[in-house]
Amino acid sequence: MVFIYSHNENSEGAKALAKEMKARRIKHENSSFVGKKTNVVINWGSRNLPDEVLKSRVLNTQEAVGKCANKLSFFELVKVSKDGPRVPRWTTSSKEAISWITEKVTIVARKVLNGSSGEGIHFMTFDDPESFVDAPLYTEYVKKKDEYRVHFCAGEIIDYQRKALRSDRRAETVDWRIRNLDSGFVFVRDSVKLPDDVRVQAEKAIKISGLDFGAIDLIYNEKEGHGYVLEINTAPGLQGETVTSYATALKKLAGEV
Numbered sequence: 001m002v003f004i005y006s007h008n009e010n011s012e013g014a015k016a017l018a019k020e021m022k023a024r025r026i027k028h029e030n031s032s033f034v035g036k037k038t039n040v041v042i043n044w045g046s047r048n049l050p051d052e053v054l055k056s057r058v059l060n061t062q063e064a065v066g067k068c069a070n071k072l073s074f075f076e077l078v079k080v081s082k083d084g085p086r087v088p089r090w091t092t093s094s095k096e097a098i099s100w101i102t103e104k105v106t107i108v109a110r111k112v113l114n115g116s117s118g119e120g121i122h123f124m125t126f127d128d129p130e131s132f133v134d135a136p137l138y139t140e141y142v143k144k145k146d147e148y149r150v151h152f153c154a155g156e157i158i159d160y161q162r163k164a165l166r167s168d169r170r171a172e173t174v175d176w177r178i179r180n181l182d183s184g185f186v187f188v189r190d191s192v193k194l195p196d197d198v199r200v201q202a203e204k205a206i207k208i209s210g211l212d213f214g215a216i217d218l219i220y221n222e223k224e225g226h227g228y229v230l231e232i233n234t235a236p237g238l239q240g241e242t243v244t245s246y247a248t249a250l251k252k253l254a255g256e257v
Contacts, residue, residue, distance in 0.1 A: 002254050005053050006044035013238040014044040020247040040254040045235025060234060064210035068232040071113045072137045077208060085204035085229040089140040097138035101126045109135035118178045142228050144219035147179050149187060150202040153213040153249035159242055160194055161187035195220050198227035205229045
């Protein structure tokens, strides 16, 4: 049987996936779930699985989730990989980050390493010394034409989307550096084609991730022709066709079809 254990019991993505797959969700408290080797548990973003879950076959081990869900751990994984994906320049040293200011680049101070949707992001700029803050991770801001989310399962890309501004939002009122739901951006797929290097970098991220499935966030700098991986989501939000894409791929991986 297939079950789903989510890091957050209220995860709408996990609920949608469970409904589409007709899979049972495992409770965090007072659970009657009994683990056994014939069970398959889809780990939706948890870095700390219950002992009963660990008795089953787990898709996305807690170790792999831990490495990829934490932004610093993921960048460190890329650093030690022989053929890892391209990521923005990064450092954990505030002194080094401040030294980049002389290049007149914008620095992204990431004050939250396990956040999502831009949580904990703070911009540091050369013309505003008061913008400098302490953070566990700093990355260079890379200008982008577009931002993509590439979904994968069993080592293969199963779906992809591009972030686009909602039609009811005026472009001049938006901070284009952070493209999330709160700032008026949504995922679209109609007529979306992945730039070649975005696909290449996504495939490299898949290979080193150790994950059975996930969603990679990438940006594309058209002037350079380069894609950059920003992070991998181990519990991505799911809606519409993406739910079906995951359900179909995970059923196959779990041996249900």
